[in-house]
Amino acid sequence: MNKYLYYILISLLLVACSQYQTEYRQNAINEFKNVNGFSNLDFDNEVILNQVNAECEFIKEGIDDHIADNLPTYYFIDFYYIIKRNSENTAQDVESYMEAIFSYCNFSSELKGNWESLEAREESYKKFNS
Numbered sequence: 001m002n003k004y005l006y007y008i009l010i011s012l013l014l015v016a017c018s019q020y021q022t023e024y025r026q027n028a029i030n031e032f033k034n035v036n037g038f039s040n041l042d043f044d045n046e047v048i049l050n051q052v053n054a055e056c057e058f059i060k061e062g063i064d065d066h067i068a069d070n071l072p073t074y075y076f077i078d079f080y081y082i083i084k085r086n087s088e089n090t091a092q093d094v095e096s097y098m099e100a101i102f103s104y105c106n107f108s109s110e111l112k113g114n115w116e117s118l119e120a121r122e123e124s125y126k127k128f129n130s
Helices: 002-035 046-069 074-087 093-103 108-114 120-129
Strands: none
Touching: 002 046, 002 093, 046 074, 046 093, 046 120, 074 093, 074 108, 074 120, 093 108
């Protein structure tokens, strides 16, 4: 009986996780294309999704590293924003991109809890580039 319950719980977890990612998948793909200049090109979404998943790994490692080093996640959010903003994207494009990617990667609470405001991110970006 326990084995049966275990398999049901695992199945429910997998379905819940895949539904969560499916909900944000197309938005993440579209924002990735937009921020990387691919929006007018016809790429296979699975190829783009592989890149998005690699971005998820980068975000996870960045957050984990900051936590391991006792640094606030806020610093990683700032760093990530600056990287994307330095790619000649507008502030609004980077904000939309980050919301889509962090939601798809299941890090939306980390983004919301450490975002502060677009103005704060822009201020950090300007300080970094001056």
